[in-house]
Amino acid sequence: MMRLLKYSYLLVALALLASCEDPVKPDDEPKAPTEMTLSADELIFTTPAAAMLPLTVKAPARPKVEIPTDAKGWLTLTDGTFKDYSITFYLNASQNTTYEDRSATVTVSSEGVPSVTVKVTQAAAEKPSTPDTPSAQARSIDEFFGLGWNMGNHFDAYYNGSWAGAKEGYPDEEVWGNAKATQATFTGVRNLGFSSVRIPVSWLNTIGPAPDYKIDETWLNRVYEVVQFAHNAGLNVILNMHHDENHGSSNSYEWQDIRTAVNNSAVNEAIKAKIKGAWTNIANRFADCGEWLMMEGFNEINDGQWGWSSDYRSHPERQNAILDQWNQVFVDAVRATGGNNATRWLGVPSYCANPEFAKNMAIPNDPAGKLAVSVHFYDPSDYTIGDAQYTDWGHTGQAGKKASGGDEDHVRDVFGMLYNNFVAKGIPVYIGEYGCSMRAQSNARAWKFYLYYMEYVTKAAKTYHLPCFLWDNGAGGDGKEKHGYINHGTGQPIGNSSAVLSVLKKAWFTEAEGYTLETVYNSAPKV
Numbered sequence: 165m166m167r168l169l170k171y172s173y174l175l176v177a178l179a180l181l182a183s184c185e186d187p188v189k190p191d192d193e194p195k196a197p198t199e200m201t202l203s204a205d206e207l208i209f210t211t212p213a214a215a216m217l218p219l220t221v222k223a224p225a226r227p228k229v230e231i232p233t234d235a236k237g238w239l240t241l242t243d244g245t246f247k248d249y250s251i252t253f254y255l256n257a258s259q260n261t262t263y264e265d266r267s268a269t270v271t272v273s274s275e276g277v278p279s280v281t282v283k284v285t286q287a288a289a290e291k292p293s294t295p296d297t298p299s300a301q302a303r304s305i306d307e308f309f310g311l312g313w314n315m316g317n318h319f320d321a322y323y324n325g326s327w328a329g330a331k332e333g334y335p336d337e338e339v340w341g342n343a344k345a346t347q348a349t350f351t352g353v354r355n356l357g358f359s360s361v362r363i364p365v366s367w368l369n370t371i372g373p374a375p376d377y378k379i380d381e382t383w384l385n386r387v388y389e390v391v392q393f394a395h396n397a398g399l400n401v402i403l404n405m406h407h408d409e410n411h412g413s414s415n416s417y418e419w420q421d422i423r424t425a426v427n428n429s430a431v432n433e434a435i436k437a438k439i440k441g442a443w444t445n446i447a448n449r450f451a452d453c454g455e456w457l458m459m460e461g462f463n464e465i466n467d468g469q470w471g472w473s474s475d476y477r478s479h480p481e482r483q484n485a486i487l488d489q490w491n492q493v494f495v496d497a498v499r500a501t502g503g504n505n506a507t508r509w510l511g512v513p514s515y516c517a518n519p520e521f522a523k524n525m526a527i528p529n530d531p532a533g534k535l536a537v538s539v540h541f542y543d544p545s546d547y548t549i550g551d552a553q554y555t556d557w558g559h560t561g562q563a564g565k566k567a568s569g570g571d572e573d574h575v576r577d578v579f580g581m582l583y584n585n586f587v588a589k590g591i592p593v594y595i596g597e598y599g600c601s602m603r604a605q606s607n608a609r610a611w612k613f614y615l616y617y618m619e620y621v622t623k624a625a626k627t628y629h630l631p632c633f634l635w636d637n638g639a640g641g642d643g644k645e646k647h648g649y650i651n652h653g654t655g656q657p658i659g660n661s662s663a664v665l666s667v668l669k670k671a672w673f674t675e676a677e678g679y680t681l682e683t684v685y686n687s688a689p690k691v
Contacts, residue, residue, distance in 0.1 A: 194248045196224045200277045209286035212260035216242065219282065220252045223274035229253055235268030237563075239284060257286045261559045261573040263682065264288045289573055295583050295628055305509065305536050305592035305631060308400055310359030311622075311672040312633035314597055315349075318342050318652055319387060320364035320406040320463075324415070333369035333417030335383065342638040343653030345390045350397035352655015357669040361399045362596055362633045363391060364406035364463065367442060368417045377441025384449050395456055402511060402596070402633075403450065404460035405442070412468025420490070423467035426475075426482050436493045443497040451503045460511035460538055460596065461494035462487075471516050480515070484524045487515055492528040499531060506532060513538040517596065519578050523585060536592040539582065541621065541632075544570025548600040548617075551644045555603075555610040557617045560688040566613075572685055575621055579628040587629050595625055595632035604642040605660045612689040615667050620684050622671035627681045634668065 203220035221227045226246040231239050242254035260266060265288045273279040321340035325332045337344060353361060365387055370380040387403070394401045410418035420439075425432035443461070450457060465487050467473055476483055491512040498505050512535055514522035519539040527535060542548045546567035547557055556566035582593045598621060603614040625632040640648040640658045649661040657665065671684070 196249055197222050198224070198277075200224075200227065200272065200274050200280055202272065202280055202282060204282065205280075206283045206285070207255060209257045209260075209284075212287050212289040214257060214259045216254045216256045218252050218254055219272075220250065221272055221274075222250045224249065224277060225275040227251065227272050227274040230271045230273070232268050232270070235266075235270075235284075238266065238286070239268055239270075255284060257284075259573070260286050261289050261571050263685065295580075295588065299588075299590040305594060306629045308360070308509070309402075309594055309631035309633075311357065311668060312360040312362055312402075312594075312631060313353050313358045313650065314362045314364065314633050314635045315345065315652060316364055316597075316635055316647070317637035317639070318345065318364070319390070320366045322366045322368055322407060331369065333415065335366040335368055335370065337386075340637075343651070345393065345652055346654075347393045347396060349650075349652055349655045350394045350399055353394075353650060354397040354399055355655070356650065356657065356665055357673070359400065360402070360631075360633070361394050362402040362404070362460075363387070363394070364404055366407040367405055367446075368408055368419075371419075371438065371442050371445075374437060374441065377438055377445060379442065379445045379449075384445070388449055391450070391453070391457065395453070400456045400458070401453075402458045402460050403446075404463060404511070404596075405446075406463045409463060409465045410468075411466060420462065420465060422465055422483055422486050426467075426486050432486060432489070436489060439490055439493045440497045443494055444501060447498045447501040447505045451501060451505050453508075454504060455508055458509040458511055458536075459498055459505075460513070461491055462513050464517045464540065465490070465513065466516040471518055471521060476515075480521070480524055484515055484521075484526075487513075488526040488528070491525075495528045495530050495535065507534065508532075509534050509536060511536050511538040511594070511596070513596075519582055519595075522582065522593075527591060536594055537582075537586055538594060538596045540597040541578070541595050542598065542600075543574060543578070544568070549645065550601075552601050552603065552642070552646075555607065555613060556689075556691070557613050558620065558688050559685070560690060561613060562691065572620060572624075575624045576681075579624050579630060582630060583628040593630055595630050597635040598625075598632050599635040599647055601644055602642040602646040602648070602660070602664075605663075609689070609691060615664065616684075616688055618664055619667045619671045620681075620688075622668050623681050623684045626672050632672075 200223040207217045207219065209215050229241055231241060238258045240256045242256060244252045265285060267283060267285040270282045270284055271279055272282060317340040318337050319335060321337060322335040323332050323339060367379060370383040372378040391401055391403060408418060408420050410421040420435060425435055495510055498510060512528060514525045517538060517540040519541060522537055522539055544567040547554045554565060554567050556562055558571050586593045600614060600617055603610040605611045622632060635647050636649045637647045638652045639646045648658045649665060651658055
């Protein structure tokens with residue numbers, strides 16, 4: 165019996181020992197392929213947006229992908245890991261801003277086997293189409309303003325303490341270097357082809373104390389006189405409240421302080437009372453002006469960070485809500501004065517007058533139903549109002565010679581958004597300011613791109629039914645902040661501005677079938 169048990173134990177032990185040994189495996193090492201195979205023989209980027217697509221290659225040795233030289237500007241390669249005779253690359257296409265599909269033939273090679281090619285194609289940007297005919301309401305503003313001119317750095321100019329003996333916080337039309345406006349100013353503007361003028365005005369310390377907020381009569385009457393000059397010349401007019409906004413300074417006369425108002429209801433109520441009082445005074449003084457005069461509540465209200473502060477980025481609704489209140493106070497104050505003011509057009513700005521922030525604004529209640537949204541356009545700002553180191557703009561411009569972002573596709577996207585969100589719904593929008601610092605005509609390359617930018621943006625504004633007002637601060641020459649086109653005292657062109665003004669008139673007023681936003685795009689400088 166003992167032998168039998170020992171024998172049984174031995175069998176069990178042998179069985180357990182056998183179960184612990186590795187089983188016999190077949191040879192599972194991958195074998196080198198005898199040819200190269202690809203996961204696709206064609207890669208298609210179906211939209212013009214920047215994107216990446218994978219390409220898996222099996223080959224006997226690590227393969228090499230070669231992008232043709234003429235495609236390296238828009239097509240790049242992300243490498244992968246070669247393992248078990250297989251590797252996955254990624255082909256990256258940048259955004260296609262042209263109106264044509266683009267393609268490249270990419271070559272994949274590996275040692276010992278024939279090379280293989282892959283066709284890579286990316287869809288074109290969508291060609292701009294003329295928007296549907298806007299409502300009669302929106303169309304009336306389009307026709308009312310047409311191509312406009314800003315008399316900038318004029319009535320919006322003021323003493324900021326750097327002039328001995330001057331009254332700090334008081335506006336003066338000559339203090340920033342422009343001559344006094346005359347009837348000739350506006351006759352000249354009209355003769356140069358403009359349909360309307362925006363007259364920015366700073367009120368600041370000309371506004372008296374509560375509760376009347378009476379405005380200095382000398383200043384108010386001078387503004388009234390110049391508005392009449394514009395009307396006499398046959399121009400429609402926008403009159404606004406321009407540099408009263410506080411962009412983070414400690415100056416008490418810059419009283420529209422949204423940064424403080426958003427966190428202090430008492431400050432907000434005080435500001436609203438002053439808005440009501442000041443605009444009541446202005447509206448009463450201009451009550452006899454006909455429908456040719458529009459009043460615009462504010463200019464570029466913001467907290468000093470131009471929409472990029474952490475507070476605004478994380479909670480845009482807070483400051484937008486305050487500006488919505490101020491816009492409503494402005495509308496109510498003007499309408500309450502009656503007469504022509506009960507029915508004239510009024511302009512209300514978005515936060516910073518930034519078109520991309522307009523989506524966040526609430527349109528005030530208006531018994532007359534005659535409100536238009538005011539925005540400004542200086543994109544890309546590094547090109548238009550920077551130090552003018554960039555010579556190029558648009559899809560034919562070269563990297564390094566042009567500012568990043570803001571090419572033609574951006575213009576179409578922004579203007580298309582304004583059209584769809586407002587104009588198509590019967591709410592007019594106008595571009596109260598736009599332009600670009602002057603380039604030297606002696607720099608042929610920079611001059612061509614400069615004229616192209618001005619033409620394309622103006623034609624895009626016309627295409628999307630957005631009346632636009634050229635910013636003109638009277639500063640002649642070229643370089644940063646040089647936006648001088650017309651002498652503010654004589655109404656005559658400054659320097660090389662006649663060529664620019666001709667381009668603007670062509671872009672806005674030419675209705676020929678063969679002249680469209682697309683044809684302007686196709687005429688971009690070739691360098």
